[in-house]
Amino acid sequence: MGIPEKQDHFRTANKSRISTLVRNILPAKKADEIGKKTILAVPYLWLSVFFLVPFFIIFQISFTEAIIARPPYTSLVEIEEGLIQIRLVTESYLMLFEDDIYWKSYLNSAWIAATSTLICFLIGYPMAYGIARAPAHTRRRLLLFIILPFWTAFILRVYAWVGILNNNGILNNILQWLGLTDTPIQFLYTDFAIYIGIVYTYLPFMILPIYTTLEKMDLSLMEASSDLGGRPVTTFMRITLPLSVPGIIAGSMLVFIPALGEFVIPALLGGDDSLMIGRVLFDEFFLNRDWPMASTVAVAMLIFLVAPIVLFNHFQSKEMEAK
Amino acid sequence: MAKRSSTFVLSAMCFGYAFLYIPIFLLIAYSFNDSKLATVWGGFSTRWYVELFQNEQIMAAAWLSLKIAFLTATFAVILGTMAGIAIIRYGRFKGRMLFTGMITAPMVMPEVITGLSLLLLFVSMESLLGWPAERGTTTIIIAHVTFAMAYVTVVVQSRLASIDQSIEEAAMDLGCRPLRILYDITLPMILPAIISGWLLAFTLSLDDLVIATFVTGPGASTLPMVIFSKIKLGISPDINALATIVIFLVFTGVLASSWINRKTSN
Numbered sequence: 001m002g003i004p005e006k007q008d009h010f011r012t013a014n015k016s017r018i019s020t021l022v023r024n025i026l027p028a029k030k031a032d033e034i035g036k037k038t039i040l041a042v043p044y045l046w047l048s049v050f051f052l053v054p055f056f057i058i059f060q061i062s063f064t065e066a067i068i069a070r071p072p073y074t075s076l077v078e079i080e081e082g083l084i085q086i087r088l089v090t091e092s093y094l095m096l097f098e099d100d101i102y103w104k105s106y107l108n109s110a111w112i113a114a115t116s117t118l119i120c121f122l123i124g125y126p127m128a129y130g131i132a133r134a135p136a137h138t139r140r141r142l143l144l145f146i147i148l149p150f151w152t153a154f155i156l157r158v159y160a161w162v163g164i165l166n167n168n169g170i171l172n173n174i175l176q177w178l179g180l181t182d183t184p185i186q187f188l189y190t191d192f193a194i195y196i197g198i199v200y201t202y203l204p205f206m207i208l209p210i211y212t213t214l215e216k217m218d219l220s221l222m223e224a225s226s227d228l229g230g231r232p233v234t235t236f237m238r239i240t241l242p243l244s245v246p247g248i249i250a251g252s253m254l255v256f257i258p259a260l261g262e263f264v265i266p267a268l269l270g271g272d273d274s275l276m277i278g279r280v281l282f283d284e285f286f287l288n289r290d291w292p293m294a295s296t297v298a299v300a301m302l303i304f305l306v307a308p309i310v311l312f313n314h315f316q317s318k319e320m321e322a323k
Numbered sequence: 324m325a326k327r328s329s330t331f332v333l334s335a336m337c338f339g340y341a342f343l344y345i346p347i348f349l350l351i352a353y354s355f356n357d358s359k360l361a362t363v364w365g366g367f368s369t370r371w372y373v374e375l376f377q378n379e380q381i382m383a384a385a386w387l388s389l390k391i392a393f394l395t396a397t398f399a400v401i402l403g404t405m406a407g408i409a410i411i412r413y414g415r416f417k418g419r420m421l422f423t424g425m426i427t428a429p430m431v432m433p434e435v436i437t438g439l440s441l442l443l444l445f446v447s448m449e450s451l452l453g454w455p456a457e458r459g460t461t462t463i464i465i466a467h468v469t470f471a472m473a474y475v476t477v478v479v480q481s482r483l484a485s486i487d488q489s490i491e492e493a494a495m496d497l498g499c500r501p502l503r504i505l506y507d508i509t510l511p512m513i514l515p516a517i518i519s520g521w522l523l524a525f526t527l528s529l530d531d532l533v534i535a536t537f538v539t540g541p542g543a544s545t546l547p548m549v550i551f552s553k554i555k556l557g558i559s560p561d562i563n564a565l566a567t568i569v570i571f572l573v574f575t576g577v578l579a580s581s582w583i584n585r586k587t588s589n
Contacts, residue, residue, distance in 0.1 A: 036501065039409055040422075043405045043476075046468075047426070047469070048425070050465060050469040051428070054440030054444040057440065057447055058436075058443055061443055123338070126331065126336065126339075127339040127340075130332040130335065130336040131336075140581075144581055145343075146343075147577075151526055151576075152347070152570050152573045152574075153566070153569050154530045154547075155530070155532055156562070156566040157346065159550070160349060162554060163350070163353065163558055166558070200342070204343075254431065257432075258431065258433060260433060261435050261436060262433070263434065263533050264533065264551070267551075267555075281439065282435055291443070295439065295443070298440070301436060302436065309431055313423075313428065
């Protein structure tokens, strides 16, 4: 039924019909093109406005001076007698070097972040290794229990340690019960508590990338090594460890970068004298209301972090292309 | 593998999991403690749960946080999915390097920098454009969408890269319009990634304290902000009760979704 009808249809088709067809297709193509561009343009625009532009603003405000006004900083560009004048104030940058609180907290943060990253690696690597070499069905469950804490509120997990490390907290109670100490040991509000908090929070971020590289690894390489008489330690040091370097780097960056700028953990677990740059920035902004100084601290932190962030991006995009 | 190294790995794993879970179990246990002192066991009680639900400040903050998280997740999924499709399917385009950089950078950027930079943006926009006239829920949502969409993009991106592109090509060869392909083929295929991206964005938004503290205005206090100011004053058992509820919801949610995943994949 349908076919003769269709033939009939085609026979009656004339030039004008074809041209309307073409006319209908062309705008459709154009619409497709617009649709395709929109898919890219919307997120591009969003990120440009809300991620890229803010950095230029931070940079600009770091060269102004704090005043009591709304907003509390001088403007960079002034129009005086019809001339546009740019007033760069480098006072905040000089302060960065003159007042030792800033560089001391940079060094201290870098030290704490690096040490925590190392501890995460030492605990996380064997765990990732164990999970990757477990039988498939257990592997899934083990992995789930690594990810699970990540979904529970971060601040509540930090809070859990307040209860443990307190002067009359569980840890001190156990130590006193064991007779190891008579008077409570000050754990809370020390750097020790900051280390615990950072390692506890960021450990899963170390384990997951390492697990991914270990799981993808070709096991026959290790078999070959042991067939050739390589001892397990040699096989591990010369094959497994070098092959998992991309995972180690990605995991280390995922721990180091946020740990360096961490605010919540030092604010809740650290002492008043614990200097971490994220906290200094926070106080500079909220307590001293010195926006230019806070911006300068942020710019300096960014310069500090450019190398790790680029390194992470590099490995991340390589990972994506490998897929 | 030698026996010695496997005992080492096994003990490391036991230590690691204990380290991750003991604090959580203690949090739950002490939420049922009748004593106000966190370390003294005063008998089983549910009084902190009653107190929690009577605390209007916490309840209002929880409601606000849920609202923000819901809207954040929805917008982040839309933007993140678009970005993921563009990165995987568009090949090389102008500004691709910058685009992928802007996707991965927010994930590792220290929160204090993201928070400060967005606040300074909002302040500058206010003096130049008159918008946003006041900071609060809207500015928090914008800030959260910006960093949450990066995570959605990564999830969607890896799913897109793993699905078979020949189905989309076949539909295209058969004369299917790109928009139809997107709705009828691509989106249904990446739906699991979109759902997990939504949940991830929801959690990230619910979790955030630092960025919200920077970009909020008077009157808009999210749940983490209220919890933070309470913890600053010391131990408060109603926070233990809140934590237990959160842990219970998260654990059932995650375990149920992994169970469903396994059922459907089998």
